[in-house]
Amino acid sequence: xxxxxxxxxxxxxxxxxxxxxxxxxxxxxxxxxxxxxxxxxxxxxxxxxxxxxxxxxxxxxxxxxxxxxxxxxxxxxxxxxxxxxxxxxxxxxxxxxxxxxxxxxxxx
Amino acid sequence: xxxxxxxxxxxxxxxxxxxxxxxxxxxxxxxxxxxxxxxxxxxxxxxxxxxxxxxxxxxxxxxxxxxxxxxxxxxxxxxxxxxxxxxxxxxxxxxxxxxxxxxxxxxxxxxxxxx
Numbered sequence: 001x002x003x004x005x006x007x008x009x010x011x012x013x014x015x016x017x018x019x020x021x022x023x024x025x026x027x028x029x030x031x032x033x034x035x036x037x038x039x040x041x042x043x044x045x046x047x048x049x050x051x052x053x054x055x056x057x058x059x060x061x062x063x064x065x066x067x068x069x070x071x072x073x074x075x076x077x078x079x080x081x082x083x084x085x086x087x088x089x090x091x092x093x094x095x096x097x098x099x100x101x102x103x104x105x106x107x108x
Numbered sequence: 109x110x111x112x113x114x115x116x117x118x119x120x121x122x123x124x125x126x127x128x129x130x131x132x133x134x135x136x137x138x139x140x141x142x143x144x145x146x147x148x149x150x151x152x153x154x155x156x157x158x159x160x161x162x163x164x165x166x167x168x169x170x171x172x173x174x175x176x177x178x179x180x181x182x183x184x185x186x187x188x189x190x191x192x193x194x195x196x197x198x199x200x201x202x203x204x205x206x207x208x209x210x211x212x213x214x215x216x217x218x219x220x221x222x223x
């Protein structure tokens with residue numbers, strides 16, 4: 001099975017940087033995903049890492065260390081619209097299991 | 109592309125009633141997933157289909173839940189009889205491929221309330 005841990009809540013100021021950590025234990029590994037979910041909406045894909053290292057996509061970056069079972073999502077130049085839940089998800093064989101999500105609140 | 113389409117968006121029913129949730133995956137996608145989301149348990153995988161065949165239904169809570177995928181463009185999740193603890197948001201998601209690296213596209217979800 002999979003065990004995925006991430007902080008419950010984080011608060012940051014508009015324009016700042018926030019890093020959301022995710023640690024996982026899995027019996028198989030086919031990649032780690034980050035999804036964004038605004039309140040009352042469906043999760044939407046943000047990033048995918050399968051090899052160690054940093055993947056950058058605009059203001060968002062995601063890092064993976066497979067040996068440490070660790071990932072982080074970095075949100076730069078925070079905007080009010082970034083207030084949402086961020087879900088770390090690990091793919092075993094075919095099954096994508098989600099963490100509980102980190103609620104990020106961006107304050108002016 | 110219209111994306112993954114789910115219906116209804118909201119369903120309010122009484123305990124003991126049958127509930128049927130519907131999903132149309134993205135055209136061409138061959139994998140379909142049903143998830144349930146609650147505050148307490150987060151997003152849980154209920155069942156996974158690949159090429160219309162159920163591959164893993166170990167997440168289905170109990171016999172009251174059943175899912176079908178009669179063709180590549182339609183799936184249903186049925187709860188009979190429904191109970192208040194089934195209240196949750198039910199998401200359908202689809203993806204292309206079965207190698208584990210494809211991202212999921214989620215529907216807008218069905219908010220189910222069982223009174």
